[in-house]
Amino acid sequence: MTTQLLGTSIIGFSRGSGSDVCGQAIHPASGGKLEPAYLAATADEVNRAVELAGLAFPAYSTLPGAQRGAFLRAIAEEIEKIAEDIAVRGPQETGLPEARLRGETARTTGQLRMFAALVEEGSWVDARIEHAQPERQPVPKPDLRSMHRALGPVAVFCASNFPLAFSVAGGDTAAALAAGCPAVVIAHQSHPGVAELVGSAVMRAALATNMPEGVFSLLYGGGRTVGISVVQHPVIQAVGFTGSRSGGTSLMAAAANREQPIPVYAEMSSVNPVVILPGALERSEVALAEAFFGSLTLGVGQFCTNPGLVFLPEGKGFGFIERLRELVTAATPGTMLSPAICQAYADTVEAISSTEGVQTIARATAGDGQGAAAVFSVSLRRFLEADVLRSEMFGPGTLIVRGSLEEIEAAIPELEGQLTATVHGTSEELAANASLVAALESRAGRLIFNSFPTGVEVCHSMVHGGPFPATSDGRSTSVGTMAIHRFTRAVAWQGFPDACLPAELQEVNPRGIRRLVDGQFV
Template identity: 55%
Template sequence: MTLQGTSLIGQQAVTGDQAIIRAIDPSTGEALAPDYPGLDRDAVARACELAGAAFEAYRETSLEARAAFLEAIAAEIEALGEPLIERAMAETGLPRARLEGERGRTCGQLRLFAAVVRAGEWLDVRIDPALPERQPMPRVDLRQRHVALGPVAVFGASNFPLAFSVAGGDTASSLAAGCPVVVKAHSAHPGTSELVGRAVQKAVAGCGLPEGVFSLLFGAGREVGQALVADPRIQAVGFTGSRAGGLALQQTAQNRPQPIPVYAEMSSINPVFLLPEALEARATELAEGFVGSLNMGAGQFCTNPGLVIGVKGEALDAFVAAAGEAVKGSAAQTMLTPGIHAAYADGVGALAGEAREIARGPVGEGPHQCQTALFATRGADFLRDEALQAEVFGASALVVECADLDEMHRVAHHLEGQLTATLQLDDGDLDAARALLPVLERKAGRVLANGWPTGVEVCHAMVHGGPFPATSDARSTSVGSAAIQRFLRPVCYQNLPAGLLPEALQDDNPLKVSRLVDGKRE
């Protein structure tokens, strides 16, 4: 497929006439053809109008039809073959294996949501049958299901050009919920976005769905995204990116005549707590595991471990020394964009002014490469200086040396909201872990033991979310099957004649879904 540099509005390819986006190969600094001219506000409105028009039919597609559509998207993405991987490599500087893995994850995610749609747990069916004889008042027949919120605006993320972009987790969960999607492509990987967008477009046509179920918009700057979130047809927003970007969208969403929910995954430094026995027993092993996690994807994961907390002493010194050595041996990696590299350099520079430098990785040979960075500070200083909690997006971490376990506790309490919190612990650390756990549960969406936060399983129990500023809505997850719940709302039906009841709520349970009948699970 030849890239055409167009947005996709329903089944149409539309060439914008606004400022041009041009992809840059971050490993060479060279621009990649073709140009992607941005759309104007009228084109954004057209996409939203189509999405609005498609909503009624799409939200009531059968579970099977919707699941088949999600599977068709996965098949169409796979059918793109090698050109997708090559274009993504050129646009992101990410290695082949990572992108092949990410493609697998993206398609697996679409197929998981197909299974989720078929299983129907998301309908949250509740039936309270009529009690005509109840005293002092009879009870009417009441039935509840969940329905789709409406068209969703999805913002592609820079750091997952496939799994959190055009057909990524936000898109898959919106479509699964019955919501048409209008994607604002991330300007860092327009070609990858166009390829995947055309795959989705093909699946829409192949499944005979209304064209407005999916559109893909390009736009330099913020205008297209802001217009999209402000459009009255849009009913929810999915976003992964910076804190400033997420908060700006949140503001726009709140200032609409009808405010809408924004699910923004924004900022997390993912603290790792090294408990004393574990640290004593395996400081070097922990240091190596830590730096391996820190360097994954050039540190450009939302769950990158940017903060390590331990009690000062010989064992922590050994950890820091070994981690420093591992950092020095960390090959420079190309970052996603020149802008991200520049922000990383600034962030590391700022940390260098606040904390003690332990080690830097070697200078790379190409442009836009990160030098892994490790800093240390005292617990007391961390508690004093909010700036030490600022996320540095990329392979940079700070070790906090606490005076004792009490100070470690205070550091935990002092943390902002996080996507993850990790405990490294041995059997002898159970009491210390038990004391920390309630604090960590309040700070993070996922608490893990003896692992590293990078690597987010796409499954039913996953929570990729967490208290502000990790996300704008701690009640949700953007990874895993529960992500579908973000795009649903409950509707109750009272005394509806059987002939009017949605299939999910009919007496004989034709969809064979799990139901809560009179409060009891069936």
């Protein structure tokens, strides 16, 4: 690795100088500590980072889209320059293979460029114009114009399972910066070195494109200490988080208890139910089991979209289960992201396997620090009785629930909110079970037919969100360009002179964007 890591926070365009060690990266397979030790941001440094963000906001939020786009593109370019360093440090800190880190680097830079193109074009602001009608009776109609404006500085918490795509310059940061919001990012203790590499790249991009100091800062010290302090700071106006349910709800409470409550967009837990209809089993139970196994064990089951729950029609699918048993029994365990995640998975698997009425279909053998595939089965009645069976197994484990199609449909509303819900079957079955699909729609942000939930396409139409507790606000997404609206608010201007309006709302439309004018898109 060519880049020297300093182990300190990034405060605007400066480096932190704290003295208290808050952690050190640990190699998940060996347990060995990686240099350097990381120093926690001091209270003064936290305050300085947030205040710099507040000072940067007026100038940054009003920059033309072309300049914000240039900044986002510069971040992507700077990250690509350190791709080799990421490919070296990333596997050491996370246990993830080099190919995964390279793929995630490309996904992150592609996402940044996607947001850059969005703000450069400009129509995302949803400009609306209603011309005055002074002669209207009985009350004249005023001239009214509205559009989305940046909300303010945003706190972003890095995720443990995605050291790039949901971390320092990941989706939350990209959406915030695109919207015009400075970002104060809290590094995750599991991959501090990768965080520093990417954070330094963002700082270089900000300097190269003449962004105001404070548009970005990266703080070390942990979400429950430094992170809570950032969320409680009155300058912060929104929060982006990907992580555990306990962590997300803690941030929600902290944000709600402020003198001025602010929104928290937290992605937390999801078991991603899969409903298998008879037609899918008739096509090929073996092929379906093999594809399902691939999705279940992808990334050692440490994606938020791994399928942790399967509804199978009673009296069917024996070939599916048998092939899944063979695959799981022979499965090679994988190193998990951290000892804490590994222990949490082991504890959940043990709790489910020891629950009355649960049958163990197959369990692979795991070594220290490893997650092994596991498949269990239970009746639908027992599934609804035992709360533990509806818990997320964050790892390569899944639960098969057996019941009639009528019972399965009736059970769907009993599920918590999910990121995804999947149906396998024929087109005719899908049409015939519209009420089942509607029930799944009420519980999930993304519906999938004859495919699998792992693999979240980064594009304009993606919805990566869902009802609580999949996310804290099911009206939003953390992937795709719709995410920009989490960090904006609508503002209207009534009766303003044309020259005093934002360019997007001026009569001649100087930015050439799509607008809703007197009820017609122009």
